[in-house]
Amino acid sequence: MFVLTTMARRGLLTPGNPVRITRQFAALGRWGFGLAGELRQAAARSPHRVAVVDEKGTVTYADLLARASRLTAALPFSPGDRVGLLRRNSASMIETLIAVTQLGADPVLINTGLSGPQLAGVIANQGLRALIHDDEFAEALPAVAEQGECVLLGETDIEKLVAGIAGARLRPPERPGRTIVLTSGTTGTPKGARRPTPGGFSPLCSIIDRIPLRAGVRVLISAPLFHTWGYAALQIALALRATIVLRRRFDAADALDTVARERCSALIGVPLMVQQIMEQPAREVPLSVTAVSGSALPGGLATRFMDRYGDILYNLYGSTEASWASIATPADLRAAPSTAGRPPHGTVVRVLDERGNPVPAGTPGRLFVGNEMLFEGYTNAGAGDTRDGLLAIGDVGHVDEAGRVFVDGRADDMIVSGGENVFPSEVENLLADLPQVREVAVIGVPDERYGQRLAAYVVAHPGAALDEDLIREHVRDHRARFCVPRDVVFLDALPRNATGKVLTRDLPRT
Numbered sequence: 490m491f492v493l494t495t496m497a498r499r500g501l502l503t504p505g506n507p508v509r510i511t512r513q514f515a516a517l518g519r520w521g522f523g524l525a526g527e528l529r530q531a532a533a534r535s536p537h538r539v540a541v542v543d544e545k546g547t548v549t550y551a552d553l554l555a556r557a558s559r560l561t562a563a564l565p566f567s568p569g570d571r572v573g574l575l576r577r578n579s580a581s582m583i584e585t586l587i588a589v590t591q592l593g594a595d596p597v598l599i600n601t602g603l604s605g606p607q608l609a610g611v612i613a614n615q616g617l618r619a620l621i622h623d624d625e626f627a628e629a630l631p632a633v634a635e636q637g638e639c640v641l642l643g644e645t646d647i648e649k650l651v652a653g654i655a656g657a658r659l660r661p662p663e664r665p666g667r668t669i670v671l672t673s674g675t676t677g678t679p680k681g682a683r684r685p686t687p688g689g690f691s692p693l694c695s696i697i698d699r700i701p702l703r704a705g706v707r708v709l710i711s712a713p714l715f716h717t718w719g720y721a722a723l724q725i726a727l728a729l730r731a732t733i734v735l736r737r738r739f740d741a742a743d744a745l746d747t748v749a750r751e752r753c754s755a756l757i758g759v760p761l762m763v764q765q766i767m768e769q770p771a772r773e774v775p776l777s778v779t780a781v782s783g784s785a786l787p788g789g790l791a792t793r794f795m796d797r798y799g800d801i802l803y804n805l806y807g808s809t810e811a812s813w814a815s816i817a818t819p820a821d822l823r824a825a826p827s828t829a830g831r832p833p834h835g836t837v838v839r840v841l842d843e844r845g846n847p848v849p850a851g852t853p854g855r856l857f858v859g860n861e862m863l864f865e866g867y868t869n870a871g872a873g874d875t876r877d878g879l880l881a882i883g884d885v886g887h888v889d890e891a892g893r894v895f896v897d898g899r900a901d902d903m904i905v906s907g908g909e910n911v912f913p914s915e916v917e918n919l920l921a922d923l924p925q926v927r928e929v930a931v932i933g934v935p936d937e938r939y940g941q942r943l944a945a946y947v948v949a950h951p952g953a954a955l956d957e958d959l960i961r962e963h964v965r966d967h968r969a970r971f972c973v974p975r976d977v978v979f980l981d982a983l984p985r986n987a988t989g990k991v992l993t994r995d996l997p998r999t
Contacts, residue, residue, distance in 0.1 A: 500704035527727035560588035562657035568593030570618040593662030598715035602987035681868035761989030788921030812862035904933030925953035944976035
């Protein structure tokens, strides 16, 4: 009943051409609920609707399916091969991703911000048969070509392969391709996590029940498609037969212009993008949903954004391994701006102590998550820490009496300073509330006397009056003495990956 009710509320059960509706559900029955099936159901129901708008123009659903199918017929790979995709957000990226899965090969989504050594490590660790890349990355790839049997295919190479294919009628592969998403790799070489294929409408409905995206929505997906959240947004958009607006690179001013020009009512991004939008002059936009994920909302950003643009902000908390754990609605964020929200339908979040026992409300512990979209294990490691079918998400947090989830910090980020447990994220969020602070990162560093101590890396707004003493005084006024950072380093910008996460390994050590 939940699924049918949610689909009706979001416009997925509206009447239409009986023949097209029959073909729509037949496509799902034959191809399943992966990207290939979702594209086919959209093309069957709404073939002439614009599927993608990018810098090169527009593509209808019928054309997107035809182009992806021609590419599938042209690709010189076999089912089960792993094919890396090093591409920015574009219609071509979507075509390539779907083409590889239709073949029965496994696409490996690669962060466009990886360094050369990291990229070489991914190719070796994932055993890539090929790497399909945008031409802009060609100059950085000669050394990568030496990695075993990995074949490099640029945009021109792909065009040549497809040129000889007039059309293609495909059958579902015996083994559907499984998408592999890399973990963030902020501290080392990323790991590959195998994403499950949805078994029906329930995962979609779990999300759109809390985030009110409707069928046919025009949505700007600014989150990178290689990221778990960007990939999930693509899955949702295809299921909703949405018009997907893409830009290869994110720029806050351009994003606001694009939303207005393309009449987008939804924006999918990461918290850093919302922060950068807030640095632009306020303007009228047609947005009714802004949904973010990928990292914590810093300080009072949620409240400031909603004060300017209305109560349209939604924050999905999850991970590459767990997909999602909770979703904060505008009402949740108004009531408790630092909350990660509540578990959506079909999801369980438990807070357990070190022995695996539940803890009382308000008591910190390890966060464990259960839903039908837990990952299927790492490609070159184990399946993660589980308790009674629930997966450890890697964070320490608590749940309040109202059932709202709060993330206190990464389990491996907690430091012990002079015998006191300290979560750097707590101090980080406190400093982010200072109006002079543009961005901040707080980490633990070794200390000969106390074992560990906090170091704060601060980026101030231009012209802001800010010094080390003010930073320390602000923390001292609001937290215990052991939370005061002994090291305060001012930077022009924090080192971040393409999804906005701070690369702690690249922060200078004092």
